[in-house]
Amino acid sequence: MKNEYDYLIVGSGLFGSVFAYEATKAGKKCLVIDKREHIGGNVYCENIEGINVHKYGAHIFHTNDKSLWNYVNQFVEFNNFTNSPMSLSKGKLYNLPFNMNTFNQLWGTKTPHEAKAKIDEQVAIYGVENPKNLEEQALSLVGKDIYDHFIKEYTEKQWGRKASELPAFIIKRLPVRFTFDNNYFNDIYQGIPIGGYNKLIEGMLEGIEVITKTDYFSDRNKFNKLSNKIVYSGKIDEYFDYKLGILEYRSLHFENEILETDNFQGNAVVNYNDANYDFTRIIEHKHFEFGKQNKTVITKEYPQEWNPGREAFYPINDVKNQSLFDEYKKLSLEEKNLIFGGRLSEYKYYDMHQVIALALTRSKKELENG
Structure with missing residues (x-):
C-alpha cells in the first residue's frame, strides 16, 4: 500500500x-x-x-x-x-571580541605592538606547554588579565563547573584582533x-x-x-x-522583562562576566532590527543544569x-x-x-x- x-x-x-x-x-x-x-x-x-x-x-x-x-x-x-557585543566586567564595559578597543580599555595600550607585548608577557608567565584544562588553555593563549576579566567567571557560569575542571578543547582558540574592529564575526x-x-x-x-x-x-x-x-x-x-x-547537555533559562523605556542598554547583547550576576548576558531584542518602539524587551539568560525535562542547548x-x-x-x-x-x-x-x-x-x- x-x-x-x-x-x-x-x-x-x-x-x-x-x-x-x-x-x-x-x-x-x-x-x-x-x-x-x-x-x-x-x-x-x-x-x-x-x-x-x-x-x-x-x-x-x-x-x-x-x-x-x-x-x-x-x-x-x-x-x-x-554583531558587536559588549562585556561588563568588574564594573566596566569592554568591547568584544578581544580587539584593540578592548586592550585600550583594559590596559591603555594604543598600538598593536604594545598590546601584543602585554599578552606575550603574561603568556610567558602563566602559560603552560601542554594545557590540561580550560584554565591552563586560556592562560596559555591570552594571559591572566584577559582570562580573569572575560573568561573565567563567565565560563564557569556557562558550564556550571570550575574552569580548572573543564576540558581544554572547549577553547581551542580565542579570537584576538590587533585592529579596532568590534564586529564579532569575520564573515x-x-x-x-x-x-x-x-x-x-x-x-x-x-x-x-x-x-x-x-x-x-x-x-x-x-x-x-x-x-x-x-x-x-x-x-x-x-x-x-x-x-x-x-x-x-547544558540548558538555559530565559527571563523576559518589558521596560517602559525606548532603550535599556544601547546594544543588542551585553555579557555579564562577573560571578555575582547569576545570568550570563542581557539581550535587548529591538536592536537586532533597529527598532524605534516606545518600550523595550530585555531577556536575561541563565545557564542551568540539564535534565530530560529541560531544553537541550549545548x-x-x-x-x-x-x-x-x-x-x-x-x-x-x-x-x-x-x-x-x-x-x-x-x-x-x-x-x-x-x-x-x-x-x-x-x-x-x-x-x-x-
Whole structure:
C-alpha cells in the first residue's frame, strides 16, 4: 500500500524546514510535525510589544558562502545588523571580541605592538606547554588579565563547573584582533531577517502541511506508517529510547522583562562576566532590527543544569558523551528509510549557516538517489 507522504519530517527547525522545502520543490509530498506549539525550532521569535523577541536566545545569521546568503534571502530580506557585543566586567564595559578597543580599555595600550607585548608577557608567565584544562588553555593563549576579566567567571557560569575542571578543547582558540574592529564575526555576510526569523521559516514551509503540538514519540508506529521515509532532527538517544544511556547537555533559562523605556542598554547583547550576576548576558531584542518602539524587551539568560525535562542547548562533548554518541551513531547507520540531521541528532553545536548547508547537502543526496 502506498504511503500518504514521501517524507515525514520530525522537527520544524532549520534542518527540517530546509529539507521539507527542497523535497517539496522536487515534487515530493511532506508532512512536518513538531512537539512545540510553534514552528522554527530555536530560531522562533515571539512578538512582544511589536518587538521580535528571540525566544531561545540571540540568533545572528552569518556566513562567507554567497550561495547560502542568497538562499536565505530568497525567503525574506535580511538587514545589515552587525554583531558587536559588549562585556561588563568588574564594573566596566569592554568591547568584544578581544580587539584593540578592548586592550585600550583594559590596559591603555594604543598600538598593536604594545598590546601584543602585554599578552606575550603574561603568556610567558602563566602559560603552560601542554594545557590540561580550560584554565591552563586560556592562560596559555591570552594571559591572566584577559582570562580573569572575560573568561573565567563567565565560563564557569556557562558550564556550571570550575574552569580548572573543564576540558581544554572547549577553547581551542580565542579570537584576538590587533585592529579596532568590534564586529564579532569575520564573515562577509551577516544580518537578521527583516520582520524576524519566523518569516524565514514560514517562507520555507509555505504550502507544506505542518502540525504543531505533536510529539512523534506519542505514537511513533502510527507516524512511521504515514510516509516512505522519515527525516528526524530530534535527540538521537531519545530516538533509540535511551537504551545505551543518556547524552548530556547544558540548558538555559530565559527571563523576559518589558521596560517602559525606548532603550535599556544601547546594544543588542551585553555579557555579564562577573560571578555575582547569576545570568550570563542581557539581550535587548529591538536592536537586532533597529527598532524605534516606545518600550523595550530585555531577556536575561541563565545557564542551568540539564535534565530530560529541560531544553537541550549545548552538547557536552567530553570523552564520555562523545563515546556514547559514537555508539548511537552506529545504530543510526543501521536504520533504513531514516535520515538524521541537525544539532540534536548529531550531538554537535551548529551555527545556523552550518545547519542549512547540512540540510541542503543531505536533501540533495537523498533526492538524487531517491
